[in-house]
Amino acid sequence: MRKEADFLVIGSGLAGMMFALKVAPYGTVHIVSKTSIEETNTRYAQGGIASVTYSPDTYEKHVHDTLIAGDGLCNEEVVRSIIKDGPAIIQDLIDFGANFDKRPDGEFDLAREGGHSEHRIFHFQDRTGYEIQRALTEQVLHNPNIKVFENHFAVDIITQHHLGYSLVTDDIDIECYGAYVLNPKTSKVETFLAKITYIATGGIGNVYHTTTNPTIATGDGIAMVYRAKGLIDNMEFVQFHPTALYNRNERPSFLITEAMRGYGAILRNQKGEAFMEKYDSRKELAPRDIVARAIDTEMKVSGDEHVWLDCSHIEPQGLIAHFPNIYEKCKSLGIDITKDYIPVAPAAHFVCGGIKVNRKGRTSIKHLYAGGESVASGLHGANRLASNSLLEAAVLGHRSAVAASKKVETIQFKHEIPDWSDEGTSHPEEMVLITQEFKELQQIMSNYVGIVRSNLRMNRALERLGIIWRETKELYDRSTVSPQLCELRNAINVSYLIIKMAKQRKESRGLHFTIDYPQKLKIFDKKVSN
Ligand code: FAD
Numbered sequence: 001m002r003k004e005a006d007f008l009v010i011g012s013g014l015a016g017m018m019f020a021l022k023v024a025p026y027g028t029v030h031i032v033s034k035t036s037i038e039e040t041n042t043r044y045a046q047g048g049i050a051s052v053t054y055s056p057d058t059y060e061k062h063v064h065d066t067l068i069a070g071d072g073l074c075n076e077e078v079v080r081s082i083i084k085d086g087p088a089i090i091q092d093l094i095d096f097g098a099n100f101d102k103r104p105d106g107e108f109d110l111a112r113e114g115g116h117s118e119h120r121i122f123h124f125q126d127r128t129g130y131e132i133q134r135a136l137t138e139q140v141l142h143n144p145n146i147k148v149f150e151n152h153f154a155v156d157i158i159t160q161h162h163l164g165y166s167l168v169t170d171d172i173d174i175e176c177y178g179a180y181v182l183n184p185k186t187s188k189v190e191t192f193l194a195k196i197t198y199i200a201t202g203g204i205g206n207v208y209h210t211t212t213n214p215t216i217a218t219g220d221g222i223a224m225v226y227r228a229k230g231l232i233d234n235m236e237f238v239q240f241h242p243t244a245l246y247n248r249n250e251r252p253s254f255l256i257t258e259a260m261r262g263y264g265a266i267l268r269n270q271k272g273e274a275f276m277e278k279y280d281s282r283k284e285l286a287p288r289d290i291v292a293r294a295i296d297t298e299m300k301v302s303g304d305e306h307v308w309l310d311c312s313h314i315e316p317q318g319l320i321a322h323f324p325n326i327y328e329k330c331k332s333l334g335i336d337i338t339k340d341y342i343p344v345a346p347a348a349h350f351v352c353g354g355i356k357v358n359r360k361g362r363t364s365i366k367h368l369y370a371g372g373e374s375v376a377s378g379l380h381g382a383n384r385l386a387s388n389s390l391l392e393a394a395v396l397g398h399r400s401a402v403a404a405s406k407k408v409e410t411i412q413f414k415h416e417i418p419d420w421s422d423e424g425t426s427h428p429e430e431m432v433l434i435t436q437e438f439k440e441l442q443q444i445m446s447n448y449v450g451i452v453r454s455n456l457r458m459n460r461a462l463e464r465l466g467i468i469w470r471e472t473k474e475l476y477d478r479s480t481v482s483p484q485l486c487e488l489r490n491a492i493n494v495s496y497l498i499i500k501m502a503k504q505r506k507e508s509r510g511l512h513f514t515i516d517y518p519q520k521l522k523i524f525d526k527k528v529s530n
């Protein structure tokens with residue numbers, strides 16, 4: 001079965017929905033989402049969205065904080081422009097119906113997080129993402145130009161490759177004509193043709209054993225573009241959130257927002273000592289890479305599986321009012337955050353790299369745009385500043401929509417694209433072939449390509465990955481596709497990209513920390529004037 005829309009959006013998180021809502025006045029839109037429309041990384045965002053609002057904050061300060069976190073690899077022009085677009089995009093979100101907390105005097109209650117020199121985080125309690133997802137979902141579902149396909153899994157984007165061209169040797173610009181999408185009701189892969197395709201498939205957290213990301217985050221869009229020979233960048237920079245709730249059998253890990261440290265929570269080791277001062281003068285509010293490594297070191301020294309986050313000195317009413325979601329979650333596990341220490345450990349959280357895009361979200365493939373966590377735009381460099389990713393997803397989603405809506409009239413559907421063929425394939429005989437490979441992959445990535453790396457570990461990871469890749473390719477070639485098999489294939493592609501780019505980086509920088517290269521000195525105490 002064939003489907004046609006002017007715009008095909010893969011992903012229903014903030015990036016995908018912002019793009020869809022903004023192009024909808026210019027054409028028909030299909031959104032495909034591999035589970036329900038609301039199951040996204042966006043929905044789980046806690047801390048909020050960063051944007052400069054009140055004095056004494058300035059754009060310059062936000063730019064400076066972002067560049068310092070990015071450890072020399074941000075594109076300063078991109079940083080400046082995204083930060084300047086912050087206030088307008090916050091207003092768009094409010095116009096779409098998203099609420100942000102206000103103080104009794106009517107001003108926004110802006111929070112502060114690690115690496116930020118000012119209070120500039122718009123939030124809704126400690127479930128900002130849930131609120132944004134709620135508001136945008138409502139808009140999307142009521143928009144007559146947008147049709148949503150839930151539980152539809154994009155397998156691959158369609159390019160000239162599917163018309164028989166070799167994209168490696170032929171001297172052609174690669175073009176995208178839509179995507180092949182698995183409809184689980186019919187178990188058939190359908191052809192979704194589009195004039196413009198937008199990838200907003202989010203993060204990669206599930207290539208690691210412990211992650212804050214929901215299970216949808218398997219790097220599908222990055223893998224699809226990699227297979228289509230599009231450019232991918234900066235994949236070595238995987239951010240581990242310092243404070244995921246340590247609860248041995250819970251996957252994904254529940255996040256304890258960084259805003260809690262912004263609110264005064266203190267990290268303590270097993271002896272009850274506050275340890276951050278040993279590592280960085282900004283203590284609990286140092287950028288994430290530093291805090292995560294400090295915790296990792298404390299855990300390795302003590303042999304324990306977690307450290308503690310202490311809020312017991314904070315005034316309880318305010319604490320509960322600001323973090324009701326965390327309060328309830330911890331209470332359900334017998335932890336009273338107003339009195340007890342919270343057990344926390346780092347978990348894979350965010351990938352700074354991805355599909356390489358320009359300032360308008362254009363990829364290296366014609367008619368293909370991308371945004372949100374699946375891209376490398378130049379904003380994050382070697383380490384993302386907290387709450388800058390919702391900002392990036394919204395701003396780039398908007399900008400791509402402006403660019404794409406101007407182009408769409410000049411593009412024709414590619415009707416000669418053949419439909420998907422699954423001739424000669426059959427159902428995989430046992431699911432365990434897939435689930436076991438996935439578990440092994442996660443162990444390899446967590447143990448060898450995690451917070452602290454080395455050449456030896458990465459070489460070992462690459463060898464082991466090679467075995468999993470060969471076995472999975474063989475399975476894929478003889479099997480009808482399923483979401484599980486596709487996710488495994490994508491996670492292998494993404495893991496390969498992380499290891500390959502990590503091996504190419506002959507230094508420790510930002511989130512890529514290897515014991516084979518001493519870390520260069522960081523300068524972080526330069527002050528920026530108002
Ligand atoms: P997502 O919101 O992840 O959406 C991805 C979409 O793609 C989903 O709809 C999914 O179904 C779909 N999809 C994926 N693959 C396929 C496929 N093959 N076929 C069809 N559909 C597919 N950032 C901040 O700035 N501030 C915060 O406070 C913050 N807190 C966070 C807390 C947690 C627990 C987590 C996990 C992340 C947090 N982040 C935060 C990061 C931020 O939430 C994400 O980077 C951002 O929401 C990503 O948005 P997105 O639109 O790119 O992707």
Ligand code: SIN
Nearest residue numbers: 046047257258386387
């Ligand atoms: C958090 O709330 O700590 C997460 C913020 C982010 O990932 O930007």
